[in-house]
Amino acid sequence: MNFSDYQHLLFERRDNGVLLVTLNRPEKYNATNETMHAELARVFPEISADPLTRVAVVTGAGKAFSAGGDLAMVQAMAGDHERVASMLDEMSRLVYGIIDCNKPIVAAVNGVAVGAGTVVALLSDISICAADAKIGDGHVKLGVAAGDHAAIMWPLLTSMAKAKYYLMTGDMISGTEAERIGLVTKALPREDVLTEALRIAEVMATGSQMSIRYTKKALNNWMRMAGPIFDQSAAYEMLCFMAPDVVEGYTALQEKRAPQFPSATPTA
Numbered sequence: 001m002n003f004s005d006y007q008h009l010l011f012e013r014r015d016n017g018v019l020l021v022t023l024n025r026p027e028k029y030n031a032t033n034e035t036m037h038a039e040l041a042r043v044f045p046e047i048s049a050d051p052l053t054r055v056a057v058v059t060g061a062g063k064a065f066s067a068g069g070d071l072a073m074v075q076a077m078a079g080d081h082e083r084v085a086s087m088l089d090e091m092s093r094l095v096y097g098i099i100d101c102n103k104p105i106v107a108a109v110n111g112v113a114v115g116a117g118t119v120v121a122l123l124s125d126i127s128i129c130a131a132d133a134k135i136g137d138g139h140v141k142l143g144v145a146a147g148d149h150a151a152i153m154w155p156l157l158t159s160m161a162k163a164k165y166y167l168m169t170g171d172m173i174s175g176t177e178a179e180r181i182g183l184v185t186k187a188l189p190r191e192d193v194l195t196e197a198l199r200i201a202e203v204m205a206t207g208s209q210m211s212i213r214y215t216k217k218a219l220n221n222w223m224r225m226a227g228p229i230f231d232q233s234a235a236y237e238m239l240c241f242m243a244p245d246v247v248e249g250y251t252a253l254q255e256k257r258a259p260q261f262p263s264a265t266p267t268a
Helices: 034-047 071-077 081-100 114-124 150-157 160-169 173-179 190-205 209-219 221-225 226-241 245-255
Strands: 009-014 016-025 057-059 105-109 126-130 134-136 186-189
Touching: 009 034, 016 034, 016 105, 034 071, 034 081, 034 114, 057 190, 071 081, 071 245, 081 114, 081 226, 105 114, 105 190, 114 134, 114 160, 126 173, 126 190, 134 173, 150 160, 150 221, 150 226, 173 186, 186 190, 209 221, 221 226, 221 245
Parallel strands: 016 057, 057 105, 105 126, 126 186
Antiparallel strands: 009 016
């Protein structure tokens, strides 16, 4: 891997083939702009092909894991068919890139995880989350359908009842509650998250590589079987970027007020 090709991801090689990957826009709470999103879409296939990496640990710089999509990126996409089509392809490469990566991935969720941050956190094979972190899928609050990973992962990890509630309301959930309902592997005090993630990575990095990777590959067929569900949800999300609700969604976020979506306006 050529680490110098990445602008918003930092890399540190640890002992026994553990690669620490840090989402690095701390001044923006690691929100994904177009550059970072593109980097996330290509880093996992590169990790999969990297002979020096046995296990990847992903965390965030500063106080957050990732605060979702940068509003400037969202604003640029709204109503722009070419950008939306490109994002649909990139989103697919991100989701399938994590699922198809043959190396174990451990997420050290050290703070808030929204949007693309939640994609990485919940699609990782093991997720160690700060107990006081906030996790959520806020697509509907922005005015777009819950795409990305949500439709395949939340019902699989929790239940259809929980998935529908959190994805259709956009409510956030604490790391402690996320562990309770099975959304993440463990919830720990924030200061212990990265240490535990690296410990687990070390266990897998020094274990039988073939057996661990084949176990992951077999288990991930649950997600592969749900591929058509992801494809449909991603297309619906991108379709919503061509509608007026998303404009009101990002405007309300910028103005720090409740949205008044055109689709919810009473008709005469």
